[in-house]
Amino acid sequence: MGVWLRLLVFGGVSLRGCGGACVPLGGSRLLICRRQFSGAESETLKQRRSQIMSRGLPKQKPIEGVKQVIVVASGKGGVGKSTTAVNLALALAANESSKAVGLLDADVYGPSIPKMMNLKGNPELSQSNLMQPLLNYGIACMSMGFLVEETAPLVWRGLMVMSAIEKLLRQVDWGQLDYLVVDMPPGTGDVQLSVSQNIPISGAVIVSTPQDIALMDAHRGAEMFRKVHVPVLGLVQNMSVFQCPKCKHKTHIFGADGARRLARTLDLDILGDIPLHLNIREASDTGQPIVFSQPESDEVSYIYKYVFKFIFTRYILFDI
Numbered sequence: 001m002g003v004w005l006r007l008l009v010f011g012g013v014s015l016r017g018c019g020g021a022c023v024p025l026g027g028s029r030l031l032i033c034r035r036q037f038s039g040a041e042s043e044t045l046k047q048r049r050s051q052i053m054s055r056g057l058p059k060q061k062p063i064e065g066v067k068q069v070i071v072v073a074s075g076k077g078g079v080g081k082s083t084t085a086v087n088l089a090l091a092l093a094a095n096e097s098s099k100a101v102g103l104l105d106a107d108v109y110g111p112s113i114p115k116m117m118n119l120k121g122n123p124e125l126s127q128s129n130l131m132q133p134l135l136n137y138g139i140a141c142m143s144m145g146f147l148v149e150e151t152a153p154l155v156w157r158g159l160m161v162m163s164a165i166e167k168l169l170r171q172v173d174w175g176q177l178d179y180l181v182v183d184m185p186p187g188t189g190d191v192q193l194s195v196s197q198n199i200p201i202s203g204a205v206i207v208s209t210p211q212d213i214a215l216m217d218a219h220r221g222a223e224m225f226r227k228v229h230v231p232v233l234g235l236v237q238n239m240s241v242f243q244c245p246k247c248k249h250k251t252h253i254f255g256a257d258g259a260r261r262l263a264r265t266l267d268l269d270i271l272g273d274i275p276l277h278l279n280i281r282e283a284s285d286t287g288q289p290i291v292f293s294q295p296e297s298d299e300v301s302y303i304y305k306y307v308f309k310f311i312f313t314r315y316i317l318f319d320i
Contacts, residue, residue, distance in 0.1 A: 060200045063169060066102070066177045068202045070233075071195065073225070075217025077186035080238040081207045082112040083284050084274070085183035088205070089139050090291040091308040092179050099178035102133060104168065105143030106195060107185040108161050109154055114145035118287025122146055123172075130173035137292050142172050158190050165191055169199060186217075188224040196228040203233040205271065210237055210258030218259070222266055234269035235259045236307060239276040272307030 063069065072085035086103065093101040105113035114120065117139065123131040123146055133140035144164065148154065156164075174180065185191050195201075204225045208218035218235065225232050237259035243250045253276060263270045274280070279297065283290040290297070 060198060062200055063174065063180065065174045066180045068178065069180045069182060069199060071182040071184050071201055071204045071230070072207060073184040073192065073204055073221050074186050074207045074214075075188065075219070075221040076208075076214050077110070079186075079207055079209050079214050079218075080274070080280075081186065082107070082116060082183050083280065083289075084205070084207045084236055084238060085181055086113065086116045086284070086289045087291045088308055089179075089181040090137060090289055092181070093138050094291065094295070095308070096178075100140075100176060101138070102140040102142075102174050102177045102180045104172075104180060104182045105141070105145065106165060106168065106182050106191060108144045108156070108164055108191070109185065111143045111145035113141055113143040113183060114150075115287060116284050116289060117141050119146070126173045128173065130171055132173050137289070140174060140177070142168060144168070162190055162194055165194055166198075169195070188220055192221075192224060193228065196225065196230050201230045203231045205233050205236060206268075207236045207238050208259050208262070209239045210252065210255040212255065212258060214254075215258050215262050219262060219266070222268065232266075232268055234271040234310075235263050235266075236271050237273045240273040242276040245278070269310075271310050274307065 070088070072081055072088060074081040082105075089101050089103045093099065103113060103117070105111045117136050119134045119136050119141055121134065123134060123142065126132050131142065133142045134146060135141070144154070182195065184195065204222075206218050206222050206225075208214045222232050222235075237257075239254055240252070240259075241250050241256075242253050260270050262268075279294060280290050283293050
């Protein structure tokens, strides 16, 4: 494990062992931690647990210097969530050039932001010993991908992942940001809950294809945010239709209007449809996001701008 990873995971974290007895099990030795409680101690422990549970969710603490946090999430991977998050950040900056925008890649196991934003290298440390984001296209970016080799797998258990997420949230010098877009990992697990419960979030954007399998997980993702009291701004229907570049025939490869039906079920807005288009894929792979590289494209960039313009005009929570 490199120096950056040791600092990220273990820096400032106290790791303590516990006493116990080693018991043979199938030729190996199993460490068991045991403690005997008296009746009075057991009752005290129960009362303590009840007090903790009655407090509800942990108290949210804003990220220093960040005014608004928008999370882009999906229940399933491979639906274009990271591409949407990148283009959302760029659209936010393009829509209001006076606003400062940041992009946080919270997908520890599969970071995509470095490649999509054409960024490489390790972050420098500020005078206050905080990591400084890397900058491109006017967007301040932070990702686990800056701290590990591009092809290196992260074989981590939950405790290490949560420690890394906490440091990506709290030990980055964002300066003064009007918007921080967070590219969440797929699913509804520890990372999603930790981010949602520990920082105030202005709203969540759910990304899904029209396919039924993807919509099932998108439904779970929307319900998770509701349970932790995060406003769901609406759904983006990605890869909604493919148009043949030669004959212009349109094919709904993943089904038609599935996300619209889910939005009606959840009483949410559809923020817009994004087509399955070659230019979007090529722009992401080359690190030149479509909103930046082809801002006048009627078939592609206009749709992104329309989708995210809807957020600005519909939700006053983004008025700063």
